Amino acid sequence: MTLLTRISHALQYRLDRVLAEPKNRRLETRFSTEPKKWLDRLDASVVRGADWFAGHLDLTMSALLVLDQAHRQTKNANFAFVDDRISRYRDTYYDPGLRAVDRGYVADEHRHLPDIIKSRPYQVIELMMIDAANSDYGDAEGILRYLQALPDNGSYGSTHMIVGGLLMKRAGVTLGGRVDALIEQEIDAVARANRAQSYAGDLFAERVFVLEWVGRHDLVSPAWALRLLASQQPDGGWRGRNVPPHGQSNQHTTSLAMAALAQFSAAERNHRSKE
Numbered sequence: 001m002t003l004l005t006r007i008s009h010a011l012q013y014r015l016d017r018v019l020a021e022p023k024n025r026r027l028e029t030r031f032s033t034e035p036k037k038w039l040d041r042l043d044a045s046v047v048r049g050a051d052w053f054a055g056h057l058d059l060t061m062s063a064l065l066v067l068d069q070a071h072r073q074t075k076n077a078n079f080a081f082v083d084d085r086i087s088r089y090r091d092t093y094y095d096p097g098l099r100a101v102d103r104g105y106v107a108d109e110h111r112h113l114p115d116i117i118k119s120r121p122y123q124v125i126e127l128m129m130i131d132a133a134n135s136d137y138g139d140a141e142g143i144l145r146y147l148q149a150l151p152d153n154g155s156y157g158s159t160h161m162i163v164g165g166l167l168m169k170r171a172g173v174t175l176g177g178r179v180d181a182l183i184e185q186e187i188d189a190v191a192r193a194n195r196a197q198s199y200a201g202d203l204f205a206e207r208v209f210v211l212e213w214v215g216r217h218d219l220v221s222p223a224w225a226l227r228l229l230a231s232q233q234p235d236g237g238w239r240g241r242n243v244p245p246h247g248q249s250n251q252h253t254t255s256l257a258m259a260a261l262a263q264f265s266a267a268e269r270n271h272r273s274k275e
Helices: 003-033 035-053 061-074 081-092 096-100 124-133 140-148 156-170 175-195 202-213 222-230 251-273
Strands: none
Touching: 003 035, 003 175, 003 222, 035 081, 035 222, 035 251, 061 081, 061 096, 061 124, 061 202, 061 251, 081 096, 096 124, 124 140, 124 156, 140 156, 140 175, 156 175, 156 202, 175 202, 202 222, 202 251, 222 251
């Protein structure tokens, strides 16, 4: 990242403290005047995202998790391809993290396959998510303690703490309600952080994704969906500032943005059908 780019990002961050929220309100008004038109555009954007993934057969574990959750939650047929990608992953790699999306996966039965760590090393925070997904077999108390150390005022630590808690619940681990309490404590911080940000990149989309996953559509502004819509690239994917390949659409940001738009659209349509 060049010095000029760093200065530009810092300036945007400072300006967002003043300008992001007024722009959010304008976008919310724009959405409210023609909600059906905008929801149709969001749905079309998801289709373009699925088309982008058509050329990507070997997906990362994080992309599989996001796409699988969106498919489970929305029942949107545009995410059906994730079942094929999960099967390909299962047949190609040894990775205990696959239990995040396939609870029937028995890692020891796949040790003859190449270890994913040797070709695509995980970051520490990703290893924590894998431990959370396997918390029914591991030290659940220890995992909870690690997750409790992640909050960072609505940034990546906060979103991963929520995801870690959700994966523990998917594994059937609740620790007497303490996992729910862990998730709840960071929800407001994640929502506040997005209201103060105009750049709809990787973290922005991740915040929307986790809020919709936990069922807090009430905290998700339509402005955020419109920001994500506007940031879609000509190839149908999304890019993030610090996510490789730099300057190009990538699996992680694309999966998050695509999922967030589908989750928002599904929840919004459901809400409006009850009015």
